[in-house]
Amino acid sequence: MAVLEKILSELRRASLYETEPLLVKDQSPFLNTAVSGFYTGSPEGLLEKIHQIEADYGRDRSKERRWGERSLDIDILLFGNQSVATANLIIPHPRLEERRFALEPLLELRSNARSPLTGIPYRQICDSLPDQGVRRI
Numbered sequence: 572m573a574v575l576e577k578i579l580s581e582l583r584r585a586s587l588y589e590t591e592p593l594l595v596k597d598q599s600p601f602l603n604t605a606v607s608g609f610y611t612g613s614p615e616g617l618l619e620k621i622h623q624i625e626a627d628y629g630r631d632r633s634k635e636r637r638w639g640e641r642s643l644d645i646d647i648l649l650f651g652n653q654s655v656a657t658a659n660l661i662i663p664h665p666r667l668e669e670r671r672f673a674l675e676p677l678l679e680l681r682s683n684a685r686s687p688l689t690g691i692p693y694r695q696i697c698d699s700l701p702d703q704g705v706r707r708i
Contacts, residue, residue, distance in 0.1 A: 579608030585676035591704030
């Protein structure tokens, strides 16, 4: 949290959630949360800072298997009500609406959040998903 407080003002964090792996099953459960705060730069600038934080904490993307274990994974789920589609960044996160492990902590922080693309409440989307092994701890 202290590292994120250096780049996001008014930082808030949701509870921790333990989640069973969705796609690659032969790994330990994941710990997930969400944070919310204000960033004064661009979404791309935030992504650069996030990638540096991940690297500082030992993440080496070249040694990972897709959807496998990793030391730290920070995703930008939303950036205000903006939608972004560049070669390196898509906001809202392209798989957000499939992932209860991302939606549950997001909704803890922003219970009335809606998709900036469709206007559909994320609570409605989350409630339509199967269990997915997400447990608040």
